[in-house]
Structures are given as structure tokens and as C-alpha cells.
Amino acid sequence: MANKVLHIKNPSDRLLDLARRLQAEKEAKKEALIASKPKYFNKK
Amino acid sequence: MSLSKVVPLITKEGHEYLIEFSPNPIFKYQGKLTIINLVITFGGGSSEVNNARSLFQITNIIKQYLTENDVVLYCYCDEGDIYRSKRRHSMPPQEFRSNLFSSMFEKIRDRELINEVIIIDDPARRGHFIHLFGKRANQPDIESIKSEITQLNEK
Numbered sequence: 001m002a003n004k005v006l007h008i009k010n011p012s013d014r015l016l017d018l019a020r021r022l023q024a025e026k027e028a029k030k031e032a033l034i035a036s037k038p039k040y041f042n043k044k
Numbered sequence: 045m046s047l048s049k050v051v052p053l054i055t056k057e058g059h060e061y062l063i064e065f066s067p068n069p070i071f072k073y074q075g076k077l078t079i080i081n082l083v084i085t086f087g088g089g090s091s092e093v094n095n096a097r098s099l100f101q102i103t104n105i106i107k108q109y110l111t112e113n114d115v116v117l118y119c120y121c122d123e124g125d126i127y128r129s130k131r132r133h134s135m136p137p138q139e140f141r142s143n144l145f146s147s148m149f150e151k152i153r154d155r156e157l158i159n160e161v162i163i164i165d166d167p168a169r170r171g172h173f174i175h176l177f178g179k180r181a182n183q184p185d186i187e188s189i190k191s192e193i194t195q196l197n198e199k
Contacts, residue, residue, distance in 0.1 A: 006190050007163040008197055015197045019164045019172040021070055026083060028118040033050070033062045033085045040052035041087065042175050 045082055051105050055098040060087035063105050068118065073192045075185040082106065082119040084179070088109055095149075103148040110157060110178065116185055119145065122171040142173035149177070156180050162193060 008015065053061040055196040061084060068081040084102060112118065122143035137141075142161060146195050156179050164172040177188050 004158075004162045005163060006194070007115065007165075008066065008194075009165050011164050011166065015164060015193065016166060018070070018193070018196060019166060020169070022120045022174065023122065023169070023172065025068075025070060026082070026122045029081065029083045030085045030092045030122065030124070034066055034082060034087060034148070036050075037060070037062065037087045039082075040062060041054070 047078060047115060049109065050135050051109075051182045052106065053101055055095075055101065057095070057098070059098060061085065061098070061102065063102060065092075065113075065117070069120065071189060071192075073189045075188045077182060077185045078115045079189070080084070080113070080117050082117045084119070087173055099144065099148045100151070103152050106142055106177065107152065107154065107157065114182070115178070116182060116189065117175075117177040118189075119175045119177070121145070121175070123169070136170040139171060139175045142175065158183055158186065160186055160190065162190065 049065045051063040064083040121138040162174040
């Protein structure tokens, strides 16, 4: 499967804001998932 | 059927992963498909160790989700520590993750799926890498999302 790449080299402030919000969202979701780990993996 | 889903995965090596699919409120675009946030977490150890078999299992879970749901997936490649060889150690973790994603999808060789990458330069964060995955039939929606992003850059 070919990968197409859109590379934005000089992003506007608005676009940087979007990217950083996506980053913050990702980090929050990862933390929440890791915290919920016992729900999915039962250790005996 | 709910589009939100968490899939736990334990690899043969005993590594635990959680793969979450959830609707995303951040992206806005004009198309009809729901945009789903794909988050993959490694649940054990201080940094992830990946092998081809684990990556193949993860890719198959993503592929199955796309088979069952007509959506566009996006995955933001984060900066969290991830094992890299000495040769790749200077590469930012997010770029390494992005390369891993692309390799994973190339290996499954499914012509019905597409993987498109958006790279946004940001000297403060060493770059942002975002993958859009979906069925080839939905390429117009993926193009529409990319177009919205490009327009944000022009305003």
C-alpha cells in the first residue's frame, strides 16, 4: 500500500495549535488507557 | 453499533497493549464519515519493545475495525519513549512511530486500505506526525480532511 505524505514545513499558528491539541489529546488518552489497564488484563 | 472500542492484546512475549478507537471531536471536515481517534498504548515496562509479530497483530486489529466500520481513522504519533536501535536513536520517537506504522501497513499489502501521512514541522516539538487510515473507497474523505488542514495553514 503506497503511503502519500503531506509535509507542511512552515505551519501557521492555527495549524500548530491543532497539532498541539492533537498531541495533548493523545497523551491524555494514553494516560487514561494505562490507568484502565486492570479492567482489561487480569493478573492472577 | 458503537464506534468506541478498546481491544486488549497480549503478545506471545507477554507484552500488553490496549488499542482504543474513539470518535474525535478535534477534526472538522465537510465529509460524511466519522473520524475515529486510534490510540495504541503499551501497558508494561518503561519503554515499548516491538517485533514484527506484535506489529502484525496490531495491524490486523486495525484492519478488522476498518472492515467492520466505514470510518476514517487517525493516529497521532506521540513522543513517548519507544525502543529504537542505535542507528535510529537520534530519530524523534514520533517519527520512528510513524515509520513503523507505514511499514506495518506496507507489509499487510491490502490494496483496499490506504495510509496517508501528514507531517507538520514544529521546531519546539521535533515535528508532528499524523496518519490517516481508511478504505480506498473513502479516499475522497481523506483528501477532504487533508484539504481542511491545508486551508488552516493558509488562513
